[in-house]
Amino acid sequence: MFNHKKTDIVVLGAGPVGLIAAHALASRNIDYVLLDRQQRTNIHSYALALHPDTLELLDSFGLAERILENSLQLSTVSIYEENLPKTKLDYTRLPLKYPFLTVISQGELEKILADTLKKKSHKPLWNHRVRFIEEQGNALNISVDRLSEGMTGYAVAHIETQIDKILDYQANYLIGADGHESVARRIAGIDFPEVSPSADYAVFEFKTDADLPNEMRLIIKDNKTHVYWPLPNGHCRWSFQVDHGVASNHSREKDHKFKPINNSGSPLLDHQHLNTFLADNAPWFTGSVEDLSWRILVNFEHHLANSFGKDRIWLAGDSAHTTPHAGILSMNVGMREAVELVDILSTTDTHLERQKALADYNEQRLVDWQRLLDLDHHIYAVDQTARWALGHRNNLIGNIPASGETLSELLAQLHLIDAA
Ligand SMILES: Cc1cc2nc3c(=O)[nH]c(=O)nc-3n(C[C@H](O)[C@H](O)[C@H](O)COP(=O)(O)OP(=O)(O)OC[C@H]3O[C@@H](n4cnc5c(N)ncnc54)[C@H](O)[C@@H]3O)c2cc1C
Structure with missing residues (x-):
């Protein structure tokens, strides 16, 4: 029943973060295995946008073209207060190769990552x-x-999951890309404290006859943040923030099977509530609601690991952070973390060298996340416009889809100074 295998690196989790780690390992000819307990990639839109820097990273693995073919590109993010547009973030002003947001469902992105990995003669070990x-x-x-x-x-x-074999892998290092309930994090003994209160959302996706605005919109109303995204093929996603406690913690479970999880038992998710949410928060939207393909109540928790790894176990993505949902930070930054871990593991020779570089990785990540989530309150306002924006700090921080220098430049468009 037992079976022993040796490899250099085990990547735990074949979500977007684990899949990009596998691409990086494959391109550097490093021996690895990618393990996931599910049968396949997930099938929903979940984290549905790529930041400009992430697309550039994916381009370095030859993936940008296929992603662009299957996506929408958005040049602006508008911020609404109540029912009125207040200000606009313009990505075309950024000095980047891809100065836009790329809207692609997470399921489609994972499929592209897994298909292209297969073309390189690598694939995840599903059901592991x-x-x-x-x-x-x-x-x-x-x-x-x-x-x-x-x-x-x-x-x-009924169908039941069974263990048909127990395998033993021996590896030098493990990249824990195993999501918010990470086994890797737990076994490394790393704490995962909450850094800001969680928020509950009613999320809807549907087709419409509206001429969809080609931008993302953040709507701030009564201290809640609602979000609109256009999707390919005349569809759109709406996330309406609802009262705390409405969504259960289990709502973060992902769906990997071909069956709708319409959770339509909750009255908040019925057609009538959707119409009320739209009328109250987005009266400018007058399109039809057809083919309501996905609706779910979800609780987004905001946690940050105390450390990004220990000894031979290192974390990237949701295993190390869960963030406000509109900024799509956790997946985007997580993919870059995974590639950085692979860079460290592939460019250092001895265990001592690796440990030193990994300690730097940990320190830098912790500093970056303090900045990204403004945990040290380093962002300040220079004028009246900016004071308005800063007044909505809790609605904006983590909800702007950008990170690093790109985020600083977008904040500057709001006259907010990133003083870190
Ligand atoms: C309903 C819903 C809506 C969401 N909407 C948004 C959004 O609007 N914006 C946003 O930014 N984010 C959103 N997210 C979160 C987003 O999906 C995550 O940030 C993203 O998936 C993180 O990628 P990851 O690769 O780090 O982890 P995951 O995608 O969670 O991948 C982890 C993988 O590890 C595997 N795994 C876990 N434990 C084990 C084990 N013991 N053995 C083997 N395999 C294991 C899992 O099967 C999974 O495939 C949403 C999530 C959900 C569930």
């Missing part, structure tokens, strides 16, 4: 669930359940 990791001598021992599905039941047949 990591159950335990321990350090033994100069390596990690990773115990993995290989899963299969079987029919059980007599009166009512």
